[in-house]
Structure formats: C-alpha cells, structure tokens
Amino acid sequence: xxxxxxxxxxxxxxxxxxxxxAVRVDAAGxxxxxxxLRPADLADWVRRVEAEERPRWIIRSARTVYxxxxxxxxxxxxxxxxxxxxxxxxxxxxxxxxxxxSADWMPREPDVGEPGLFAAVDSPHAESVDDLLxxxxxxxxxxxxxRRGRLALLCAAESAGGLIAxxxxxxxLPWDAEVHDGILTEVLGARPAxxxxxxxxxAAADAVxxxxxxxxxxxxxHVKLLRALHRVGVNVESTSQWELSAISHxxxxxxxxxxxxxxxxxxxxxxxxxxxxxxxxxRPVYIPGGVVTGRWASAGGGALQLPRMLxxxxxxxxxxxxxxxxxxxxxxxMLAAMSSDTAMAQAARGQDLYAGVVSSGAVATRExxxxxxxxAMYGATTGDSGRLVPRLRRVYPRxxxxxxxxxxxxxxxxxxxxxxxxxxxRPGPDWDAEQAAASGADAEPAAVKRARARxxxxxxxxxxxxxxxxxAEWALIWLAEIRHRLRMLPVAETPATASGPxxxxxxxxxxxHDEVILHxxxxxxxAAAEAVREAAAVAxxxxxxxxxxxxxxxxxxxxxxxx
DNA sequence: CTCAACAGCGCG
DNA sequence: AAAGCGCGCTGTTGAG
Numbered sequence: 178x179x180x181x182x183x184x185x186x187x188x189x190x191x192x193x194x195x196x197x198x199a200v201r202v203d204a205a206g207x208x209x210x211x212x213x214l215r216p217a218d219l220a221d222w223v224r225r226v227e228a229e230e231r232p233r234w235i236i237r238s239a240r241t242v243y244x245x246x247x248x249x250x251x252x253x254x255x256x257x258x259x260x261x262x263x264x265x266x267x268x269x270x271x272x273x274x275x276x277x278x279s280a281d282w283m284p285r286e287p288d289v290g291e292p293g294l295f296a297a298v299d300s301p302h303a304e305s306v307d308d309l310l311x312x313x314x315x316x317x318x319x320x321x322x323x324r325r326g327r328l329a330l331l332c333a334a335e336s337a338g339g340l341i342a343x344x345x346x347x348x349x350l351p352w353d354a355e356v357h358d359g360i361l362t363e364v365l366g367a368r369p370a371x372x373x374x375x376x377x378x379x380a381a382a383d384a385v386x387x388x389x390x391x392x393x394x395x396x397x398x399h400v401k402l403l404r405a406l407h408r409v410g411v412n413v414e415s416t417s418q419w420e421l422s423a424i425s426h427x428x429x430x431x432x433x434x435x436x437x438x439x440x441x442x443x444x445x446x447x448x449x450x451x452x453x454x455x456x457x458x459x460r461p462v463y464i465p466g467g468v469v470t471g472r473w474a475s476a477g478g479g480a481l482q483l484p485r486m487l488x489x490x491x492x493x494x495x496x497x498x499x500x501x502x503x504x505x506x507x508x509x510x511m512l513a514a515m516s517s518d519t520a521m522a523q524a525a526r527g528q529d530l531y532a533g534v535v536s537s538g539a540v541a542t543r544e545x546x547x548x549x550x551x552x553a554m555y556g557a558t559t560g561d562s563g564r565l566v567p568r569l570r571r572v573y574p575r576x577x578x579x580x581x582x583x584x585x586x587x588x589x590x591x592x593x594x595x596x597x598x599x600x601x602x603r604p605g606p607d608w609d610a611e612q613a614a615a616s617g618a619d620a621e622p623a624a625v626k627r628a629r630a631r632x633x634x635x636x637x638x639x640x641x642x643x644x645x646x647x648x649a650e651w652a653l654i655w656l657a658e659i660r661h662r663l664r665m666l667p668v669a670e671t672p673a674t675a676s677g678p679x680x681x682x683x684x685x686x687x688x689x690h691d692e693v694i695l696h697x698x699x700x701x702x703x704a705a706a707e708a709v710r711e712a713a714a715v716a717x718x719x720x721x722x723x724x725x726x727x728x729x730x731x732x733x734x735x736x737x738x739x740x
Numbered sequence: 741c742t743c744a745a746c747a748g749c750g751c752g
Numbered sequence: 753a754a755a756g757c758g759c760g761c762t763g764t765t766g767a768g
Contacts, residue, residue: 397763399747417748419755440749443762468758472752479761482750507752508757548754555756562754641757645752690752690758 186232187257189313190223191306192242198306199226202235205321206314211306220249233257235313237304239339247347247678254664258336259309260284261466262316265331271598272322276315281308323598330719331597331650335466337657341685342463342473344660348679349458350491350686351499351696356737357450357490364486365438368447378438384431396435444479445487453478456675457494463688470642471599471649472690481689491687491694491738496671498702502709502732503692504652506530509550511647514717514726515596518576522726539572540565553577554644556584556637580640587639588632595646596720601639608635651716651728652691658712659693660685663705669698694738702734 189200197214199222214222223246226232231254236242238260243253259282266276281304320328362368366376374382386394389405396402399416406413411428413420418436421429453459459478467474475481493499504510509530513521524533534546545561549569552562553576570577583593587601590608594600608631614620615628663683673680674696683705687694697705709732717728 395764399764415747436748440762444750444760470758472758474759476760479750481752482760484750544753548756552754552756557754557756560754560756562756566756637756638758645758648752692752 186230187235188226188232189235189306189309190242191304191309192219192237193305200306200310202310202313204317206235206310206317208310220246220251223253224251227251227253231255235259235309237309239336239343243340243343244347247343250678252664252678253340254661255333256336256340257313257316257332258339259312259316261335261339262332263312264466265335265599266316266319266328268600268602269319269323269328269598270592270594270600271325271328272319274319274322276319279312282312327597330654331599334597334650334653334657335471337660338465338473338653341656341660341688342465344678345463345685345688346460347677348684348686348696349460349677350694351457351494351497351674352454352459353457353490353492353737354450354454356492357454357487358447360487360490361441361446361450365442365446375438375442378435378442381431381435381438385428385435388426388428388431396432397439441484441486444482445484449478458675468649469602470646471595471653472645473649473688480687485740489737489739493696493736494672494674496699497674498697498699499686499735499738500695500697500702500705500709500732501693501735501738502695502706502730504713504728504730506550507651507691507728508554508644508648510726510728511596511651512554512576512579512644513573514721514724515643515647516576516579517724518573518579519725521573521576522724524573526727528729528731534569534572537572539568553580554641556580556633556640580644583643584636584640587642588636590632590635591639593639593643595643595650597647597650599646599650601642604635647720648691651720652688654716654719655712656685656688656693658715659695659709662708662712663695663697666701666704666708669700671698671700706732706734 187202187204189202191198191200195216197216197219199212199214200208201210203209233255234253235257236259239256239258243256246253263276263279263282267278269275320332323329365378368375373379382396385396386392389409391405394401394405402416403413406416406428409426409428411424411426413424418433421433461478461480462476463480464474464476473481491499505528506525509521510525513525520537524530524537526533531543531546531550534540534550535543540546540549545565548562549565551557552566553569557563557566586593590604590612592600592603611628611631615625663685666683668681669683683695683697683701685693686696693709695705695709710730713728713730717726
C-alpha cells in the first residue's frame with residue numbers, strides 16, 4: 178500500500194482466521210486498493226500507517242480488532258466501528274431510509290467463557306471482506322443522507338467510545354487494595370479468619386434478632402424477616418429501607434445498619450476485592466451503547482455502581498495524580514439547549530442550575546427546584562414532585578413542550594430521537610394489539626386500564642429518552658475530546674506505572690455517565706485538567722453551536738478520588 | 741441440580 | 753419533603 182499523505186483516508190481492516198485484508202476505500206466506502214497481510218505483520222503495519230496518515234480505520238468492532246492491537250502497543254486515533262454504528266443507523270429516525278437490520282451485526286453472546294460476564298458484547302467473529310465492504314457502504318450512505326451531519330458526529334463519537342472503553346479496560350482504574358481493606362475493616366469490623374460475619378455486622382444482626390425475639394432468624398430472607406417484623410408490630414409491606422425508616426421501633430436502627438453493612442459486604446467486600454483488583458488495578462468491562470439511550474453499560478465488577486464509600490480506594494500511583502471531573506445537572510442543561518429555551522438556559526448560568534430555577538421565581542427553594550426539574554424529565558404526576566412540575570411549565574414553556582411532546586409521541590406508540598439522531602426502540606409486537614383491544618367500544622375496563630397504564634409508562638420512557646440520550650451524546654464527545662488532547666501530551670519523565678499501553682502516558686481511567694477520572698503523570702496534571710475543560714467546551718459547541726448554554730465542571734486534581 | 745423472577749440497593 | 757427515568761449485582765424463592 179502506498180504511503181501518500183491523505184487528508185481524509187479510510188482503511189477497512191478485515192480480520193479473519195489466518196488472513197487479514199486492509200482495503201482502502203473512498204468516501205462512499207467503495208474499494209480503491211487492497212493489501213494482504215500476514216497476522217504476524219498486522220501490528221507493525223497498522224502502527225506505521227497510523228503514524229503516516231492517521232486514517233479512519235473501519236473495523237467490525239473495537240472489542241475484536243482494537244483490543245489485540247492495543248495489547249501489541251498500537252494506538253488508533255480514529256475508527257468507524259461498524260457494530261456500534263449499525264445499532265444507531267438501523268434505528269435512526271433522522272433519515273428517510275435507515276440501515277437495513279441484520280442479525281450479523283447484532284452484538285452476540287460468546288461461544289464460551291464466563292457465563293453472563295460478557296453478555297451483549299461482540300465475540301471474536303470473522304466476516305468476509307465483501308460483507309464488511311457492503312455494510313460500510315450502507316452505513317456511509319445513511320450517514321451522508323443526514324444533511325445536518327449529526328449522524329456523522331454521533332457515529333464518530335460512538336466509535337471513539339468503543340476505543341476508549343478498550344483503553345480504559347487495558348489501563349484499569351488505579352485501586353489501592355489496602356485502603357479498600359481498611360475501609361471494610363473500619364465499617365464491617367475485622368475480617369474473621371475462618372469465615373463467618375465480621376464483628377460489627379454480627380453485632381448488628383444479633384441486635385436485630387434480639388428485638389425481634391428470634392435468635393435464629395435468617396436476616397437475608399425478605400419473607401422471614403417480614404413475618405418477624407409483623408410479629409413485633411412493625412406493619413410494613415416491604416423490608417425496603419425507605420419504608421422501614423419511617424417507622425419508630427427499636428429494631429429499625431440495627432436493621433437498617435445491618436442492611437447497609439450486608440450490602441457492602443456482599444457487593445464490594447473482600448470477595449470482590451480478590452476477584453476484581455489485580456496488580457493495583459480494577460478492570461471492568463465497559464459496554465458502550467449498552468443502554469438503549471446510548472449510555473454505557475458494564476459487565477462484571479459493578480463498575481457503574483461503585484459505592485461512594487469506597488472512593489478513597491481509587492488512588493494514583495506514586496508520581497502520578499488523578500484528575501476527577503463531573504458535570505453538575507447535565508440533563509436539564511441539555512434540555513434547555515435542545516429546546517432553545519433561553520429562560521432555562523439563563524437559569525443554568527453558573528454552577529447550580531437549581532439555584533437559577535429559584536431565582537427565576539418558579540419555585541421557592543432549591544429542594545423544590547430539584548424535585549420539579551427531575552419530575553419534569555422523569556414524568557412525575559403525583560406527590561410533591563408532580564405538584565411542582567406545572568410551575569416549570571409556566572416559566573420554561575419551550576423546554577417543557579419538548580419533553581411533553583416526547584411523552585405524547587411515546588404514548589401514541591411513536592419513536593423519539595436524541596439531538597444527534599439516536600432513536601428510541603419501537604414498541605414491542607404486542608403493543609398494537611393491546612392498544613387496539615382497549616380502543617373498541619366493547620373493550621373491557623380492565624383492558625382499557627392496563628393499556629393506558631402501559632401507554633403512560635412508555636410515555637415516561639420516551640420523555641426521558643430524549644434528555645438522557647442527548648446527555649450521553651454530550652458525554653461521549655467530551656470523552657473523545659479529552660482522549661484526543663491527552664494524546665497530544667508528550668511522554669512523561671514521571672516513573673512508569675506498573676505496565677500496559679499507558680505506563681508512560683496520561684489516560685482516561687474511569688467514566689460514569691457524566692463523570693471522568695484521569696490517571697496522569699504529576700508533571701502533566703495541569704495540562705490534563707485544562708484538556709478536560711477544553712473538551713467540555715468543545716462538546717457543547719459541537720452539539721449546540723452558538724446557543725448559550727453553560728455546562729460547568731466540578732474539577733479536582735487529587736491523589737485520591739474521595740470527595 | 742439449573743434457571744428465571746423478584747426484592748432490594750448501589751450508581752447516574 | 754418523592755416513588756417519576758436508566759442500569760448491574762447479590763441473594764432468595766419457586767418452578768422444572
């Protein structure tokens with residue numbers, strides 16, 4: 178293959194057993210030139226071409242193609258991830274003729290491996306080069322059909338997300354097992370040598386059993402616990418903490434304490450530590466686009482549910498530092514921008530949107546503002562939150578119209594889309610039948626009630642979809658721009674971290690919807706922090722042009738991620 | 741025994 | 753002060 182400089186080159190990598198083809202394609206995805214490679218030569222060849230011309234690599238999926246390249250020390254700047262983009266372009270409502278669905282392009286279960294661990298991710302899979310080319314051409318056609326260029330931006334960002342997910346897994350989140358162990362010992366009590374419960378947990382359990390008058394009660398059984406509570410006059414319908422916490426009875430305090438400790442022990446206790454933290458790193462499996470709204474999901478280790486209590490265990494290596502950044506109230510800010518609601522954008526000026534809502538006179542207190550805004554985006558109809566929503570409708574009519582319209586579309590069985598064109602799933606096959614059965618004059622009251630409940634449920638989903646999904650898009654561009662800027666930093670003098678592709682270089686280490694943690698050589702801390710700020714500004718501008726919406730960051734440069 | 745549903749709770 | 757959205761994981765329960 179030639180080494181001519183190409184400002185905008187695209188190369189498809191078709192990786193199959195024993196044979197690899199690199200196919201240069203044009204802007205329509207049509208083959209221009211093909212080059213055969215031996216597997217042993219792949220990494221060096223890609224490294225060289227990447228350095229010479231930075232093409233957009235067209236790959237089946239980052240999972241199958243990039244992970245092994247990364248392990249060989251090869252960094253890709255730009256890709257088009259056919260698997261991730263298939264899901265977007267197949268469902269999008271932004272063009273008249275979206276991508277034809279194909280089972281070959283669905284994420285698939287692995288043939289073997291740990292059960293459940295890698296659900297919904299792509300397995301190693303060979304597709305013929307002709308299939309890959311045909312799929313590329315179809316995807317490029319759909320992207321080009323979107324004259325606003327939003328699908329192009331979304332696919333580029335989604336593909337970058339695929340790369341970042343693999344890189345974060347390869348790098349891992351720096352995790353201090355001793356700090357984690359210390360927290361467990363402090364909160365739960367000393368770890369018993371021969372199994373059994375830690376001291377403080379055992380004490381809480383004994384106190385509960387004493388107050389319930391049953392020395393052998395099994396506290397992890399909801400059914401038995403509920404019966405025991407009823408016996409002593411605690412008449413709750415469930416054993417959930419919000420219901421229990423409203424009751425005044427001596428058993429409540431130790432029971433809530435036990436539940437809290439028990440949760441920590443089973444979800445993130447010593448067993449979790451032994452299974453998920455190796456060589457000072459927590460390596461979860463991220464699944465970009467794993468949620469229908471475009472948010473990431475994860476598999477294994479509960480990466481997106483790490484309790485705040487354990488945050489201090491996230492510690493930078495010696496000579497390194499963490500840059501921790503999150504966005505305050507990302508979703509309502511996205512709503513203000515999407516709807517061009519200048520009054521809501523005005524309320525969003527500065528760090529605290531809820532304070533701005535109070536200033537606008539819509540509600541009296543910050544707490545009311547919070548419940549009203551969340552209720553507006555989630556579709557609350559009852560309770561204090563539902564009561565406050567109409568006040569927002571008067572002050573922010575454009576923003577409220579956008580979410581109300583999304584809800585109505587969903588209730589009618591329609592499809593809604595995010596700002597960049599990710600569309601909600603169609604209703605299931607039984608939707609039409611259920612709604613039709615409820616519309617006839619002779620419909621049974623129970624069927625009518627059920628159908629209306631289902632319709633409202635779907636309306637709440639589509640109402641939230643447009644906001645949550647657009648926030649996910651902003652976050653994706655933010656991530657991609659952070660990655661791009663970190664890559665520009667020089668190799669550090671700072672001592673290397675343990676190993677891996679980022680042993681000498683600042684990298685993303687964690688991502689959670691609207692929050693990032695970077696692991697950075699100390700000498701680059703300020704530059705990395707600035708990169709995070711710049712990336713946020715760029716994400717906002719890419720999405721909304723010149724519309725004046727603030728997306729402020731809470732950003733800290735720290736040794737440990739505790740707040 | 742395995743499997744799926746559920747309850748409950750962690751995160752945004 | 754609420755019970756409105758999206759997830760993953762653990763442990764229990766009940767069905768086969």
